[in-house]
Amino acid sequence: MTADAAASDTSPLRAPTIRTLNPAEWDTWYRALEIAFGGREEEPEERGLWRELSDVDRALAAWDGPAVVGGAGAFSFGMAVPGGAVLPTAGVTMVGVLPTHRRRGLLTALMSRQLDDIHERGEALAVLTASEPAIYGRYGYGLGTWRLSLTIPRGKVRVHSPGDAAVRLRLADPAESSPACERLYASRVPLRPGMLERRPGWERLPLLDAPGSRGGYSPLQCVLAQDRESGRLLGYARYAANVAWGPTDIPGGTVKVRDVEAESPQVYAALWSFLLDLDLTETVTIRSRPVDDPLLHLVSDPRRLEPRLSDSLFVRLVDVGAALRERGYAAPVEVVLDVTDEFCPWNTGRWKLHSGGPGKGASCERTAESAELALNVRTLGSAYLGGTTLAALAAAGRVTELRQGALAEASRAFASDIAPWLPHGF
Missing domain, CATH: 3.30.1050.10 (SCP2 sterol-binding domain)
Known part of the structure; x- marks a missing residue:
């Protein structure tokens, strides 16, 4: 029986059993959780990446007979904590129960079993991002980080450089430049609590660019900031653009920034100056930046950034x-x-x-x-x-x-x- 059929199964209710997933069951498990999250099927590129990154031996499935009716997974991460240490951390993910099996204690059973498993593995911390934040406090997860999203009108703000940087900007293929970008990212991890080590395979996540998920935006672009003399990488930004034309042929496109990393304030300012001056666009957006992001203090008019605060990472001491x-x-x-x-x-x-x-x-x-x-x-x-x-x-x-x-x-x-x-x- 497929997970889709299980959602409409009218056979008598059996007490679900919880056990660790077998690798051959991953697709069934994942599809059941897609249904729990509304039913949209991910693009093949997205599903394929998550399949490769999944720690199948950490995936729990709740079974009602032959059907998966709920589940909870975890990734094995390293997370930076205050003081610069990077600690083994369980990244809790894909927690869900089918609509037919909610309000029966199944989620509590899954979360409790998962915490026992994390403790047995010797991980002192567990973290998650919540689709519904009200749920996870009762399981001991506290809101540990916030994120800023920004919507910036191009041409209405200027970036003040903290000083001249001997930097050269150039466009690069995102995949070809990835190894150098990942080395720079890795050097930044211990400097900010909450940042995650990108262990083997995870370097593909920032490059995920399924055509069916672009929503009218361009393929992923990458700009590198390099030292003029040595060519050493000093920073990078990844973004996509959606050039739109108004009824009077005035361009009104949007630049969607995915990530920005830089070694110094000067390089960070240079990258944002570039992003805020792309032709045929009028708006620049970014979904997640730290609440103390330097851009708040680099621009001429911080009110124009339209900052919005949202919850991000929930932290649990195991x-x-x-x-x-x-x-x-x-x-x-x-x-x-x-x-x-x-x-x-x-x-x-x-x-x-x-x-x-x-x-x-x-x-x-x-x-x-x-x-x-x-x-x-x-x-x-x-x-x-x-x-x-x-x-x-x-x-x-x-x-x-x-x-x-x-x-x-x-x-x-x-x-x-x-x-x-x-x-x-x-």
Whole structure:
């Protein structure tokens, strides 16, 4: 029976069973999850890439007889955390249940089983992006990063260069330039919490350009910024353009920027100057940038950027002790945290966190000492990458201070000077 047929199966309900997927079952599993997400079939190029990137041994399927009725997958990532370490992280993906099987506890069973599996693998962190953000808080995922989307009218803003850069811009084939771009991207990962290592195969994701998904835009374009003398790559941008003509033959196209990376402020400014000055276009858009993106401070009129804030990465501490030991802290801290965790009971209890500050390392062990801050694991996830302070979460009633001064001390230590950001979805 196909997943499509399962959606309309009227046979008596059986208790679904959950087990790890076999490789031969991947297409059936994936199609069932496409139905759970509305039914649109992905382009063959997209489906093929996700098939190759999938960790099939991490894919869980819920079966009602011979039919897949739900599932949850995970990728094996490395994610940058405050202090520059890159930690093994489970990238939770393709979580869904068919409409015929919702409201029966199946999603909770899948998420609980997945957390057990992640813990057994020794991964201290799990992350996801949410199609419906209201769902995942109850499973301990806290909103850890935000993203900015920008819509910029060409000709209405100027980019102020922080200084002259000895840089040459040239157009390049996206695939041919990919190895050099990936090396530059890799060098940027430890510098910003939330960025993901692109492990083998993932270098294809930024190049994904299925013709059926272009929506009238050009094939993917790439511009490189290189040192004038040595030719060394200093930055790059990938984009597509949709040139449109109005009724009076006035061009009104849009440039859709996919990603921009640069080694220096000067190179970043040069790339944006290029993107904002392409002929036959009047609007430049980009879907995801950090909330502290330099462009906000490089342009003549930031109001013209039309910034829009959206949720991005949700973070879950699967092993509280390991996760808190492995990240860096912006200030010295010694605090006893009373943590509650409904789905990972091994996290519940009091943990003593100690760090001497930047570069000093940290310890986090169970303790019988009196608690000084009380919070749940979801709140820890929101604060973990440093983009949301514990003080802000306390103002929302999500942290209880049990020792005067403990909140301010911990909030300073958990904060990050660099806003965390997820560079691409999964």
